[in-house]
Amino acid sequence: MTPPVTTRATAPQILDRCRALVRPALTQAVRRLHPWPAEMAAFSLGWSEVGGRPVPDPGTGSHGKGVRQALTVLGAEAAGGSGADAVAGAVAVELIHTFSLLHDDIMDGDETRRQRPSVWKAYGTGPAVLAGDALFALAVETLADSRNVHSGAAVRHLAGTLSDLVRGQAEDLLFEARPWTGPEAVSPGEYRTMAGHKTGALLGCAAGLGAVLAGAPAATADVLTRAGRHLGVAFQAVDDLLGIWGDPRVTGKPVHSDLRRGKKTYPVLAAVSARGPAARELVALLASDGSLDDADARRAAALVEEAGGRRAALAEAHRHLDRARGCLESVPLEPAAVGDLLTLVPFLVDRRL
């Protein structure tokens, strides 16, 4: 007798399924905005061009894969609920994510995002501040007004995350002014804390929010929150690797862009803190005035690798992915949803590397 063949969904299929579930409510939420911030939001979400012309097939572009909304849907399913329970939460986390990209691009002076101008570059700084505020308000409103009986607990769950997110951005911005060496240098540990706030908090919130909206016990929501947070820190480490070695056609940013700008990312901080000749040459390069030219950036990337920064960041990512897996195995959860979550885990690290 042949055992029944169970085909497990691939990561892109899982993300597609969750996006399809969330998209109608997300579209409806954005339509509640004033037309002006709504246009900027649609541009930012990859649904339209500057000026409002719809993008023909927004689902397949280089836009956000919808990892956060998927975590919310899968969090609800893992806690024994249905994905439908989690839709308002998934909408809220996507809106908050979009808000934070919009405002972070202003603060960081980033002129491009996903191979298009950033919102402040396309629409102006003032309007981009407005659009971010509108998305932030809409996220809170969507969750608070949802008919889910657990919406009060869900808003509480989201509220702390919002503060963590802003704290992470403050920490990241302040890193810029600090030196590469000496007692004021940013340690890899400080960087990890920042990444936990800036990226981990929202991915953790996303997964936990699904459980909260499904009415799961606090312990279940906590475990999913922790799993999501580890995924977020891993995600950030991979983003940092992409900021140095990512393919510009895929990342939408110039090659070595983070190095040219002297951004304090995990691989660079790990390399600098390694000491040795490569680290010393790297510090000398990074400490020079102005941004690096092509040759210097290439040399810096080679030195980060030689000093072990690339390896350290990859190890950091895998360490947090292992912890995320550990969390998912620490309480009884729905096996099918856990299977989907575990399918997403390697996908988050392998993407575009």
Add this chain to the structure above:
Amino acid sequence: MTPPVTTRATAPQILDRCRALVRPALTQAVRRLHPWPAEMAAFSLGWSEVGGRPVPDPGTGSHGKGVRQALTVLGAEAAGGSGADAVAGAVAVELIHTFSLLHDDIMDGDETRRQRPSVWKAYGTGPAVLAGDALFALAVETLADSRNVHSGAAVRHLAGTLSDLVRGQAEDLLFEARPWTGPEAVSPGEYRTMAGHKTGALLGCAAGLGAVLAGAPAATADVLTRAGRHLGVAFQAVDDLLGIWGDPRVTGKPVHSDLRRGKKTYPVLAAVSARGPAARELVALLASDGSLDDADARRAAALVEEAGGRRAALAEAHRHLDRARGCLESVPLEPAAVGDLLTLVPFLVDRRL
């Protein structure tokens, strides 16, 4: 026999009492922020100078009178609760108010606020965006995490207000690009809708929030919300008058500042829509390129007055104050708190005029 003498508190005494009740929780909330946004928040609240040096006696400065927090405290008392019930709500509305001043100053390019540099001018645009976001997040968190059993309903009450606030700012910004005459001109009615969102929504939310936190029936909270909204629209009309005729030593802005910048405010829109020779001359002045010089601004102010704009804005303010009073008399409320609210009403219009 002599009847007992009841001395009614004055408006400044009422505002002082409410500020004293709210201040410890507001201070504690701001301390929860990352030190950097906390410093910008303290500066914005008038507690410290740029750089963080504390202001000797922040209570008596030219800073916010705390009208919104007072409405929340009095809203709770009017609904039969105690002011203490309302403190988390009062903190949230003050934080939201501060957030909106901070971000609006960026969008409007306003370089001064209350006789000091605006936050973006003192700290930079990016940091000011961050500080606003931090205050927004803190407001939601403070209310969601409060131990008040009605905090869930209170967050719902606040959430819709946040969207109205952003909508009002969008409407106001878009007015700038529109002509003074013709079918595309901004009508006084459109202006009233904008003021309802931009200023009315938060004052309405403030008063209603007090009732919600005191566990009042929905009808009571609704009436207080409507009363606060009318107060807000009246408040905005008075602000518009101050933007033209206010004493620069009190407003902290140059005389005729709104006219110089061609801002579309109620008195100007009412004057322009009045037709007649004064209105025509005013339109010709306002439609000229560039900002007005001293003589032109003085002439424009005289023309606004001649065309009835000043009178119309004052009438608008009084109309809404009457409606606010009508709301307060339409349901049974605690007489002492209603007395305090009615004491504040004329104070809002007479301030600095």
